[in-house]
Structures are given as structure tokens and as C-alpha cells.
Amino acid sequence: MSNTPVMEVRDLTTKYITRFGEDIYAVDHVSLQLWEGRSLGIAGESGCGKSTLALSLMGYYFPPLHYQSGDIILDGQNITQMPPDEVRLNVLGTKIAYIPQAAMNALNPTRRIIHFIQDVVRAHIPHMTKNDIRNLATERFEKLGLPKESLDKFAVELSGGMKQRTVIAISTILSPQVLIADEPSSALDVTSQKMVIKMLRNMMDEGMIKTMIFITHELPLLYNVTDDIMVMYAGQIVEEGSAREVVFDPVHPYAKGLMDSILVPEEGMRDTKLAAIPGTPPNLKKPPAGCRFAPRCKYVEPRCTGINQDLRVLRSGRASRCWRDEDELRRKYASER
């Protein structure tokens, strides 16, 4: 493993501009590093800015999402400073690939899979022949255990799980370095979900992709899939650490709340709703002045509503955004059990 990350994101801030001209900062000073061979999970309730973060990481913005500030360094280049067409040509699909949230509808319903793959490949390698593209796709499908017959099918002819795995295969057809998967498995049944996750891990192991970001609202899933976990709340990172640490020893009250809402980190409990944290994430048009979680936090103190604590490195080597001391929090959590 080299000692420079594959991709580094520094203080990235992006915003939505509404029809009425209001700015909504859905990604607020987010920094992260992606290392070769290590995958990163991002967790949080819906509406926390996870999906927006996924979109923002690609350096390709179109309305209503706009770039505000920060850097995304990939291969020594800051892609936020590149002209959009260059990003499209040299980054999207070739260096960073994306798997959308609703993969069910991600494929053009009236285009055969192979034709769509042609469009994807030709967007980056204009002169590649149809035959070569077919060979590439067949080889890749076989390697990933997908039937090569589906190449000549339309998306509607594939089952849900098959569609999702096909989307993953298409996204990674050009062996990108970074794969950003936004809830790739949440709409699937348990078996298909397992297959998708196995496939993603497999691709990391085979070196088809160097690193991966996996976004989900299901924390236990992350523990099984990724090496590190970041917890996001209201557009900000509130806690980060290794998967084991965040899942079994959460520090930030929000991360704790997320974990508590799932009693046993097993797939059988997948349907349990996040009922443990009362309230909903704040309206990002007017976020609370202090800690953004303060209005919902059980352990709120006067200083929490005044100033928002920065993400700080704890004694245990992880980072969290809570004002309180980590051991004090652990004691409180233990006493409540």
C-alpha cells in the first residue's frame, strides 16, 4: 500500500440553489481520504446529505447542485478546478464510477445493454470498435459471474438483482480507481443483496477498482462491507473511525443513536426503523447555530447550542464532533443500558 491516498477530499462544500434563490449547503466542509484496498462506508439517516456527498465527490456539477469550495485531489490533480468537459471525458467512468441509488431505473429502458455499454466506452475511447467493446464486456461479465446473454437484452428483461449487478458491471467496465455506490443494495431481497456485496468485495480483491465508497442508512451492513465508517449528519461528518470502532464503540450521540436503533447488527433486523432518535434532521435552509444535532440530543448542554464543535481527533485516534469527553459519554451510555 502506498502512502498517498487514491483520492483526497479537503473541505468540500457544495450547495443546492432552489428556485427561489436560497442556498442549501447539503455538503458542508467534508474531508476524507480513500486508500487503495480500503473501503469507506458513509452512514446516516435519509436527508443527511449522504447522496449529495456521493454526487459531489465526482467533481461534475449540474443544477440545482453547485460547487462552493474545497478540493478533490485525484492522481495529483484537483478535479474541482477542471473544466466540466474534461471531467466528463477523463474522470467520470474512467477514474471515478458511480452506482446510483435507484439502480432499478438507472438503465435506459429502450436501449439494449450492449448498446449502452458501447455508448459508455465510446464516450471515453471514441475509436474502439464494436467488436472490441463486445469482447471487453463479455470478458467482464463472465469474470463477474453475469450471464453474457444479458448483454443483448433490454433492462426490463432482467430481474431486480440482475439489473443491479449489471449496473455495477457497466459502471466499472473501464476499471475506474474509485467506485461510489449509493445504497446499491437497499431495494433488493436478502439473497440479491448478498450477491451484490460479494461482487463489490470481489472487484476490490481482483483490483478492478482500487477503492470504494459505500453509502447506506443500514449501519450493520457497513460493518460487513467496509473497512472504515463515517457518520454524517446535516451535511457534516460527525464521527469517523474503523468499522469495528464506530459500530461497537460509537462516541458521538448521533452515531450511538443510529446504532441503538438497530438492536442486533444482523441482516434479519434490517427492517427495524430508526425509531430510537426522536425528531428529524434539521432543515438545512436554516441549520441550528450550534451543534446541529443539539435539538435532538439527549445529552445536550448549554455550550452545544452556542458553537458547533469541529471534527476533532479523540484520544482513541478517531474523530468526533461532540463537545463532551469521549469517556464521559461512554460512561453515560453504559449507565443507560
Place this chain on the structure above:
Amino acid sequence: MKHKIRKIFRSPLFLVGFGIFMLMLLMVLIYPLINPGNPLQSIGLGNFARPGTYVSLYDSVGSQRSVLRLPEADSKRVASLLGQEDRVKMAYWLDVTGKDIEGLNINDTEALLSAWKTHYDGKERPAGMTKADRNFYERLNKRLVAASNAPALSLSETDPASGETVEKGSIGKDDYVNISAVANVKTLPLGTDNFGRDVLKELVSAAGTSLVIGLIAGTVATLIGLWLGLLAGYLGGWVDDVIMFFTNIFTVIPGFVLLILISYSIGQDQRGATTVAVVIGLTSWVWTARSVRSQVISLRNRDHVNLSKLSGHSVLRIIWRDILPYILSYVIMAFILQVSSGILAEAQLSLLGLGPKTTEVPTLGLMMNWAMLYSAHLNGSWWAYFPVIMVIALISFSLNLMNTGLDQVFNPQLRS
């Protein structure tokens, strides 16, 4: 709900449509108060009087006179006598006889007249002109001379007792009367139609009738469509199959064909405006039924409906409390569309000669039909049909705008 309503009234499309519609509605309600009377009454003899202000010639003779010497009066009087064709012919004569008409504008009456006066000579015989042509010019010249000299007209009256005609006075070319002194002045902003009816008054009344027809047709169609859609969607099973079977059949069999068949069979004497409206409603419920059904199907397995079912509420109560409120916006939109297509259907039916019977009320379609029967479009009487077309277009435009506005509020995807 309040929030939605506020949103609707912030949608510019809806507002414009609503404004136009309200304006027309106000016109329909208020105009009859200003100008009361039967809209079907013939006030004019003869066809198609032009729009404008009509001054009683008889009354103006007796009114208080003033003498005004207006510098342009003569040329205006002559100009009003000269049609476009006369002007072209005058220029032709001048040209053929080799007069210098370089730069002469035939619409400049004064220049044309002065050229004519200096050059015209009845004795000249331009090449290629027949006797009839020369006679035409002679007559034209006489008319022009008479108009510019404008001798006084004498007024005379026949004594009923003796039968003698006695001169009572004369009218000179500089005599004027103040229009407010004339007892009978009538402004007909849109002239009269082929029956000599006041078109504006008729139009306002027709717009009212057509709106009522649209409302009745829309209500009938929406009620039928709503209930069929609710039953089919909510009950499902064989009820759904049966209803959808008929709905599908009536989707492809064109509604207006049924409309024609029914209207014809009812017979002219039975066809009042209400009957026509009901028949239109009976033949146009299909779309409402279809869209209500698909909405209900997407609703019927929602949690709150299931909860209501478990609580043992009756089907009617569930439909009324748990389903209807959710599809209300669609039903309203469908209703608005039905109103506008109902108005159009009446117009088309009337043009085919199958509209409401003609003796009771005017409708937009009937006005259009009369105008076409009396060739208003061929004889230049635009006021008899053009306003009618515009009113139909504006009513349905405003309704459609409102609908588009509602659609954008209720289906926000279209807005982004």
C-alpha cells in the same frame, strides 16, 4: 391543504388562467345588468350591421344645430365616397392619358383629388377604353363634384291632411348636431348578426349558456367517471373487469360519434341546452374513470386505508374519508378539462346542426353555426364569428392554464 392552496395561487400560470376566467365570468354576470333585455331580440333589419355607434338620422335632423367650419370636412366627405377600387381606377385613367402621376399616393385623398380635378376631361378618349368605361368615369366625376360642392339638402314633410309636400328647412354641409343632443344613439360594439341581433349582447349571453353547458357536462362526466373509477379501483376483481371492459370500449369508440347519434335521435324539438349538456356529459366520462381508477389502485394498499379497513369502517366511509381527499386534486383537474371540452363539444355539435334548439337561448356553437350558414366569413362580417371563436378559445385557454398551474403544484416534477 391551506399550504397547497397558497401555492396554487402563487403559480403564475394558474393566476393568469384564473384571471382570464374570472374576467369572462364577471362579464357574463354584469353585462346583462348594464344592457338588459332579450339577447335573441332582433333590433336590426337586414344582415350584419357593422360594429360602431349608430345615430338616429331622423332624430338628428330635429336636434339643435351648430355650424362648424372644419378645414378637412370636404376632403373627408369625398374620401368616404371613394372606395379603394375607385382610387385605383382614377390613377389608371390619369396614367393611361399620360398625366404626370409620379409619386402620387392613391391613399392621399387630397393629392389624388387635386390631380383629378386639374386633369380630368370627359371629352378625352383614352386608347382601349370602351364607352362603358368612359361612362363609369363620367359618373364618378359627377359624384366627386357633387360631394365637394355639397349643395344644401332640403327637408320636406307631407301634410297628412292635404297630402301636400311642404318644405320645412334645409341642411347645409356645415351643420352639425351634438351627439348627446340626439335622442336615439345606439352603440353596437360588435354590430349585429344575420338576424339583426346585437352581437355583443348575444355573445355574452351565449358565453353564459356555454359555460353552464360546460359545467353540467363536466359535472355529469366527472360524477360518472369518479364513481366508476372509485368502484373499479377500490373493489377490484370482477367489478373492475366489467367496468374496465366498458371503459376501454368507450375509450376507442369516439365520443363525438355517440354524441352525434344520440343528439340526432333525440330530435330537434327535444334538444334543449340542458339536454345537450347532459348528453355531452354522458359521452365523456371515460378519461376521468381511467385516471381515478389508477389513482385509487395506487392508494388502496396504503397504510391509512388498511388501518381504516381493519377498524371495520364501511366501504363508503373509507372511500369518502381515506381515498377521496387524496385524489381530489386529480378529480378537480379532470373536471376542469371536462368543462372546457364540453364547451367545445357543444360548439362542434351545433356546427353540425345538432346543437340545442334555436329558439330559446344562444350558445357559442349556435352563433358560430348561424354565422357560417349566412356566410359571414365570406362577406367580411368578421364580428359575427371572430369574437365567438376568441371567446371559446379564451375560455378553454384559461381553464387549461389553471389546469397546468394545478398540475405543476401537484406534480412538482414538471417544474424543476
Place this chain on the structure above:
Amino acid sequence: MKGYRKYFTKKIVWFMVTFAAALVLNFFLPRLMPADPVAAITGRLASGMTDATAVSRIYKQYQAEFGTDKPLMQQFFTFLGNLTRGDLGTSFSQYPRKVTDILGSAIWWTVFLQLPAILVGWLLGNVLGALAAYIRKGFDKVLLPLTLFLSNIPAFGMAVILLVVFAVNLKWAPISGGYAFDMIPNASFDFMRSVIQHYHLPFWSIVLISIGGQAIGMRSMSIYELNADYVKYARFLGIKDRKIVRYVFRNAMLPQVTGLALSIGTMIGGALVAEIIFNYPGLGTTMYRAVTMADYPLISATTLIITVMVLLSAFLLDILYAFIDPRVKAAQIN
């Protein structure tokens, strides 16, 4: 092809069912009405006659002609029997011409006028709607309300306006008819030229009305598709916008084919009324004359033929749709 066969069989069966329903309606609707059409016609024909026996004789003659003196079901079967022999009865107003004879030529005038006009209107409307959806700014603000207004001018209104502007005032085109009134239809060049001259105004008035509705439908369909997930996905794979726009318009256009199939009845209805304005020798004008002349057999036959035309075009569009949208095939297999 296997998937398609099931689809086509279903469509053909459905076409037969609707056709049967149309026949039943066309026959029974007028007969179930309270009024007695034969009596009404006799009344009109015999107005001024005082001799009761003469009136009764006329009534009986028409009763026999129509067969209204027989039970309803028997009448229906006679009607069906005649229909299979291509006999739709005898016209009243042009006695003793056969109804099929009168309609024989009218059908072709209508088909050749409306089919191209509706297709051209559909195409132009879709292109405009797609442009409006793609360009949005300005285009959307100015052209959308304008198109919306234009599409709300009724077909006959558009016909009258075009007629007055281009035929009466500008004299660019003849005022009425399908060909010059002093000509007898033949295959000569002069006749064809006259037909084309007379064709323009009715054609463009139908095109103009069709454009509006189609453009508005296509616009919202395209906006819907532009927001679809596959657009976002294709973008983030680096596919060029121009290519994505092609996906979008193809996909937005497909439902428009079905839309055309469903709205073709209304469109033909409007266009028929426009024919009347131009006195075009098609079905609309025939129907109008039949109504004014109280020619009952002619009206009934015309409505039947219009229904069949609408059913056929909807059927053909459905078949066409199956070939251009792969989703139909997939739906049949699963």
C-alpha cells in the same frame, strides 16, 4: 416473435370486440331513443300534406325500407346481413343512390386529408415540444403560452381564420371544395393541380390544431424523462449530453404514439368539423349534409365508418408501438 404473437392476438381480439360494440351501439342507440326517426322523417317530407292516407303510405314505405315494422332483433340481423354484403341502405336525400356509393368517394377525401395532416401535426408538435423541454428558458416562457393558446382555438375556428385570411383576403387559395367546381374528377394534371390548391388550407388548419396539444404533451413527457434516473446515471458515466438527449427524446416520443392512438378519435372529430367549413368533399361535409337533409341512413352509415376508421388507426398504432418499444415485448414474455 413469440412474445409478439400473444400481444397481437390480444390486440386483434380486442379490436373485434370493440368493433362489435361499435356496431351494436350504432344500431341500437338511435332506436332506443324515444323519438321515432321514421315518423320524424315522414313528418318532414309530408309537411303540407293533409291527406292522411297519403301520409300513412309514405310512413309505411319508409317503415318497410328500414324494416322498422319488424322486431328489433330481426332488424339487427338484417342490418348485419346487409353489412356483410356491403349494403348500408339507400340514401333519403339522394334517392335512390346507395349510401355506400355516396360514402365511397368521401372516405378517400377524408383519409387523404386527415391522415397526412394528423401525422405532420404530430411530428411537428413533438419536435416543438422536445425543443421547448430542452431549451426551457425563454422558449418556454414565450412559446408555451402561445402554443397553449393556439391549441385552444377549436378546429373549426382555426379553419375559419385560415379561410378568411388566406382564401378570402389574400386570395392565395380557393375558398371551398376539394377541387374547382367546374371540374369533373379525372386523372388529368389540371385536376390534380386543382386538388392540391384546394388541399392546402384544410390541411394546414388540421396540422396547426394538432401541433399544440402534441407539443404540450411532448414537453411534459420530455421534462419527465429528463429527470429520470437513467439520465443522471448516463451523465455520471461521462456520456455526452447530446447522446443523452437522444435517449430522452426517443423515450418521450414512445408514449406519444400511444397518446396519438388514444386521442385520434377526438382529433378526427375536430377535423371533420373543419371539413365542413371548407365544404371539403369528405365525410364531415357528407355528415353535415345528411344532418341538414335528415338523411337518416346516411348519418348512421357515416358514424359507423368514422368509428371503424378511428378503431383501425388506433389498432394500427398499437401494433406499431409494439415494434418500437421493447417494453411491450418484455411485458408479454414475463
